[in-house]
Amino acid sequence: AQKVTQAQTEISVVEKEDVTLDCVYETRDTTYYLFWYKQPPSGELVFLIRRNSFDEQNEISGRYSWNFQKSTSSFNFTITASQVVDSAVYFCALSEVYEAAGNKLTFGGGTRVLVKP
Amino acid sequence: DGGITQSPKYLFRKEGQNVTLSCEQNLNHDAMYWYRQDPGQGLRLIYYSQIVNDFQKGDIAEGYSVSREKKESFPLTVTSAQKNPTAFYLCASSARGSGAGELFFGEGSRLTVL
Numbered sequence: 001a002q003k004v005t006q007a008q009t010e011i012s013v014v015e016k017e018d019v020t021l022d023c024v025y026e027t028r029d030t031t032y033y034l035f036w037y038k039q040p041p042s043g044e045l046v047f048l049i050r051r052n053s054f055d056e057q058n059e060i061s062g063r064y065s066w067n068f069q070k071s072t073s074s075f076n077f078t079i080t081a082s083q084v085v086d087s088a089v090y091f092c093a094l095s096e097v098y099e100a101a102g103n104k105l106t107f108g109g110g111t112r113v114l115v116k117p
Numbered sequence: 118d119g120g121i122t123q124s125p126k127y128l129f130r131k132e133g134q135n136v137t138l139s140c141e142q143n144l145n146h147d148a149m150y151w152y153r154q155d156p157g158q159g160l161r162l163i164y165y166s167q168i169v170n171d172f173q174k175g176d177i178a179e180g181y182s183v184s185r186e187k188k189e190s191f192p193l194t195v196t197s198a199q200k201n202p203t204a205f206y207l208c209a210s211s212a213r214g215s216g217a218g219e220l221f222f223g224e225g226s227r228l229t230v231l
Contacts, residue, residue: 004159006159009157035219037222042224043205043207043224043225044207044222044223044224044225045160045207045209045220045222046222047219047220047221050219091159091160103148103150103211103218103219103220104150104162104165104175105160105162105220106162107152107159107160107161108159109157109158109159110157110159
């Protein structure tokens with residue numbers, strides 16, 4: 001069975017500090033996809049990134065960066081120079097890739113990030 | 118604008134009553150999903166549907182029922198058999214495929230059982 005663990009339940013930082021969110025996953029599949037979503041106070045989840053299991057290149061998008069390490073089954077997310085608008089709950093998720101499975105995602109428990117001014 | 122609309126946003130129910138949560142999408146997506154969110158537990162899959170008139174149970178389907186009569190609509194009924202229905206419910210949709218596609222989410226419905 002697939003499992004995603006986000007060990008940090010809440011992180012509090014002061015604006016402009018960097019913050020790293022940990023994500024560790026378990027799967028027996030050799031092909032899979034990993035995702036990060038952001039949930040602002042309004043409630044809907046906003047897609048941030050998708051990474052497939054064959055692509056271990058790190059990715060940077062503005063102040064966001066992701067570090068995928070297959071050897072440790074981790075897909076960590078860093079926010080550089082955090083801003084108050086980054087305050088949200090962040091979810092890591094894992095997807096099966098079989099056609100019949102559609103896009104079912106297994107989510108971690110989420111990490112609440114609080115950025116103080 | 119294209120997106121997913123969930124209603125109602127807040128709902129109160131007495132114990133023993135069934136309640137139906139609405140989810141409508143105009144993204145022309147084949148697949149739709151219902152997730153339940155409890156504090157500190159992330160999201161858990163209740164039901165999903167990859168095509169009209171077909172749906173499958175997720176990890177926590179007991180006490181819930183769904184229908185998929187139209188591509189745009191995937192309503193969720195929380196029945197009286199659901200032991201602990203107070204939660205935040207999120208509907209999502211995606212283009213049907215190999216698991217690589219992202220899910221698009223609605224703003225959720227918060228159900229409170231009194």
